[in-house]
Amino acid sequence: xSSTTPITATMFPGDGIGPEIAESVKQVFTxxxxxxxxxxxxxxxxxxxxxxxxxxxxxxxxxxxxKVGLKGPMATPIGKxxxxxxxxxxxxxxxxxxxxxxxxxxxxxxxxxxxxxxTIRENTEGEYSGLEHQVVRGVVESLKIITRQASLxxxxxxxxxxxxxxxxxxxxxHKANIMQKTDGLFLKCCREVAEKYPEITYEEVVxxxxxxxxxxxxxxxxVLVMPNLYxxxxxxxxxxxVGGLGLTPSCNIGEDGVALAEAVHGSAPDIAGKNLANPxxxxxxxxxxxxxxxxxxQAEQIHSAIINTIAEGKYRTADLGGxxxxxxxxxxxCDHL
Amino acid sequence: xSSTTPITATMFPGDGIGPEIAESVKQVFTxxxxxxxxxxxxxxxxxxxxxxxxxxxxxxxxxxxxKVGLKGPMATPIGKxxxxxxxxxxxxxxxxxxxxxxxxxxxxxxxxxxxxxxTIRENTEGEYSGLEHQVVRGVVESLKIITRQASLxxxxxxxxxxxxxxxxxxxxxHKANIMQKTDGLFLKCCREVAEKYPEITYEEVVxxxxxxxxxxxxxxxxVLVMPNLYxxxxxxxxxxxVGGLGLTPSCNIGEDGVALAEAVHGSAPDIAGKNLANPxxxxxxxxxxxxxxxxxxQAEQIHSAIINTIAEGKYRTADLGGxxxxxxxxxxxCDHL
Ligand SMILES: CC(C)[C@H](C(=O)O)[C@@H](O)C(=O)O
Ligand SMILES: CC(C)[C@H](C(=O)O)[C@@H](O)C(=O)O
Numbered sequence: 001x002s003s004t005t006p007i008t009a010t011m012f013p014g015d016g017i018g019p020e021i022a023e024s025v026k027q028v029f030t031x032x033x034x035x036x037x038x039x040x041x042x043x044x045x046x047x048x049x050x051x052x053x054x055x056x057x058x059x060x061x062x063x064x065x066x067k068v069g070l071k072g073p074m075a076t077p078i079g080k081x082x083x084x085x086x087x088x089x090x091x092x093x094x095x096x097x098x099x100x101x102x103x104x105x106x107x108x109x110x111x112x113x114x115x116x117x118x119t120i121r122e123n124t125e126g127e128y129s130g131l132e133h134q135v136v137r138g139v140v141e142s143l144k145i146i147t148r149q150a151s152l153x154x155x156x157x158x159x160x161x162x163x164x165x166x167x168x169x170x171x172x173x174h175k176a177n178i179m180q181k182t183d184g185l186f187l188k189c190c191r192e193v194a195e196k197y198p199e200i201t202y203e204e205v206v207x208x209x210x211x212x213x214x215x216x217x218x219x220x221x222x223v224l225v226m227p228n229l230y231x232x233x234x235x236x237x238x239x240x241x242v243g244g245l246g247l248t249p250s251c252n253i254g255e256d257g258v259a260l261a262e263a264v265h266g267s268a269p270d271i272a273g274k275n276l277a278n279p280x281x282x283x284x285x286x287x288x289x290x291x292x293x294x295x296x297x298q299a300e301q302i303h304s305a306i307i308n309t310i311a312e313g314k315y316r317t318a319d320l321g322g323x324x325x326x327x328x329x330x331x332x333x334c335d336h337l
Numbered sequence: 338x339s340s341t342t343p344i345t346a347t348m349f350p351g352d353g354i355g356p357e358i359a360e361s362v363k364q365v366f367t368x369x370x371x372x373x374x375x376x377x378x379x380x381x382x383x384x385x386x387x388x389x390x391x392x393x394x395x396x397x398x399x400x401x402x403x404k405v406g407l408k409g410p411m412a413t414p415i416g417k418x419x420x421x422x423x424x425x426x427x428x429x430x431x432x433x434x435x436x437x438x439x440x441x442x443x444x445x446x447x448x449x450x451x452x453x454x455x456t457i458r459e460n461t462e463g464e465y466s467g468l469e470h471q472v473v474r475g476v477v478e479s480l481k482i483i484t485r486q487a488s489l490x491x492x493x494x495x496x497x498x499x500x501x502x503x504x505x506x507x508x509x510x511h512k513a514n515i516m517q518k519t520d521g522l523f524l525k526c527c528r529e530v531a532e533k534y535p536e537i538t539y540e541e542v543v544x545x546x547x548x549x550x551x552x553x554x555x556x557x558x559x560v561l562v563m564p565n566l567y568x569x570x571x572x573x574x575x576x577x578x579v580g581g582l583g584l585t586p587s588c589n590i591g592e593d594g595v596a597l598a599e600a601v602h603g604s605a606p607d608i609a610g611k612n613l614a615n616p617x618x619x620x621x622x623x624x625x626x627x628x629x630x631x632x633x634x635q636a637e638q639i640h641s642a643i644i645n646t647i648a649e650g651k652y653r654t655a656d657l658g659g660x661x662x663x664x665x666x667x668x669x670x671c672d673h674l
Contacts, residue, residue, distance in 0.1 A: 127516065211548070
């Protein structure tokens with residue numbers, strides 16, 4: 001049993017069902033004896049002039065200081081001219097890689113039972129540049145920006161991930177037959193990095209073909225790396241194969257070892273406060289955070305407890321066809337620990 | 338039994354397996370007594386100065402004159418600076434909408450058995466503008482262009498299609514939360530057209546969520562309309578749900594009533610000339626062409642013959658797990674007529 005001085009981690013419970021699922025994580029972590037002190041930060045109701053967003057300066061400083069955090073869903077307040085809170089976090093904290101493991105959950109049946117892949121998404125540029133304008137009336141354009149620096153960085157992350165996680169293959173996803181310059185540069189960077197990892201098989205797959213292969217036979221894929229929008233699309237597609245965003249974790253990787261794990265589903269305002277939310281995605285994201293912190297023993301214990309609870313099927317939340325409340329499901333997981 | 342003066346249609350057999358599957362179509366159409374004379378055009382081995390591509394001037398003129406054609410796979414010759422033949426055709430003939438019906442084939446089992454949807458893809462602009470450049474070393478950009486004119490045109494096509502084909506719902510697929518100006522304009526145009534079709538339900542679905550819903554429950558969708566790249570991605574994803582591009586037809590719609598039906602799979606050079614190719618996608622594309630020509634009786638006869646042959650399972654090509662040659666499979670279809 002590991003006994004370490006407690007680690008301080010930032011927690012953004014987020015909006016809607018966020019606080020309820022964050023509570024679930026805190027309970028499970030406490031029961032498992034995880035040595036973490038949470039620094040909780042909520043989204044503000046007012047714009048903080050120092051961040052020019054609803055994220056407070058203190059909350060960003062907290063992540064920068066702790067270098068590790070866990071984030072629930074955040075709904076961007078209605079109104080014009082605000083950047084999405086999620087995008088602001090990625091940008092301000094320079095979270096350059098979004099890692100989403102996607103695997104079939106034993107005991108939770110979907111049409112697929114052999115999914116075990118990782119999508120790694122470039123998280124800072126591409127189609128998300130925010131650069132758009134009207135050329136003339138009725139003609140608008142958006143700029144997709146690809147840089148050598150960001151492409152090398154995410155490719156390096158993907159190959160290093162593959163190597164350190166016992167993975168055999170990295171597939172770069174692209175549409176370079178059409179966007180020869182932007183996606184072409186992305187591929188060029190992937191190839192450069194691939195040469196440094198001769199033990200990892202490298203391949204390139206056109207995005208349309210990739211999506212077709214994923215729905216026909218997802219077992220063909222191992223680690224996938226890709227520009228921002230393709231990552232957005234493919235990670236959701238893959239989540240769909242195994243049951244949806246309520247079951248899939250993610251972690252955002254920044255410079256200087258920063259890691260912000262994140263449940264990427266919505267804030268589900270319709271069921272907020274009703275003790276009905278499924279905390280699985282946030283719990284599994286928390287497990288990713290623990291692995292990042294090298295708290296592997298607790299990570300595996302908690303992971304097994306979640307998987308076994310779902311597999312047994314006695315306690316499941318409504319989204320998985322059960323009748324359990326969030327607290328009942330959480331208690332069932334704690335009982336497995 | 339309809340007796341009409343023969344219609345002249347252009348046929349591009351294309352490369353690789355193209356000539357073999359085109360032969361299959363000609364046989365099936367002849368057996369069914371379809372009143373069509375084919376004007377065949379092959380891709381040239383030299384660039385035609387009048388089209389600046391490997392497509393001959395005569396072949397484009399043929400489609401313009403006949404206003405109807407059928408196209409097999411075309412591989413763009415290797416070498417720098419040539420536009421893809423497929424893209425050149427779309428551009429030169431102003432083929433603004435790519436229509437791909439996607440439905441579960443009775444008797445051909447996949448993980449999905451309830452797919453019945455139509456993707457309608459804007460086919461001329463968006464991410465396919467070809468406008469790209471290097472900003473500084475290591476920084477490149479591509480332009481995505483959305484125009485009011487092309488968006489209204491494809492939206493109008495989608496709603497008109499829904500209305501005239503007994504469909505109930507049109508879903509516009511977008512990422513306007515990120516590309517507010519480009520995808521925002523696309524949605525604005527769809528909404529304008531939707532108002533003219535109060536009997537058709539209109540909804541907007543973000544592309545990542547759309548892909549997740551498609552793999553979880555494709556029966557949720559009816560007609561989908563979207564910008565170029567999203568259409569490229571989603572139409573292949575949908576084809577994957579029902580067995581792949583070897584089984585799904587498509588038709589490109591141009592101004593002035595031009596229609597070019599097209600098998601969108603590759604030219605499969607590895608099996609070319611071996612009598613192994615599956616002609617189903619080109620045959621079903623031919624059926625779309627017949628419906629466009631209002632030759633509905635023959636269209637339905639041929640459609641049933643194809644479906645029944647596949648469903649019976651006695652004659653199937655290798656890609657569908659059978660051992661039949663192209664000619665055996667074709668003969669089986671003709672025997673059903
Ligand atoms: C909410 C939205 C801006 C975001 C994105 O497009 O990145 C989401 O889809 C995601 O994947 O985290
Ligand atoms: C071959 C390629 C240029 C083409 C496209 O991207 O449109 C293909 O994928 C298609 O869907 O017809």
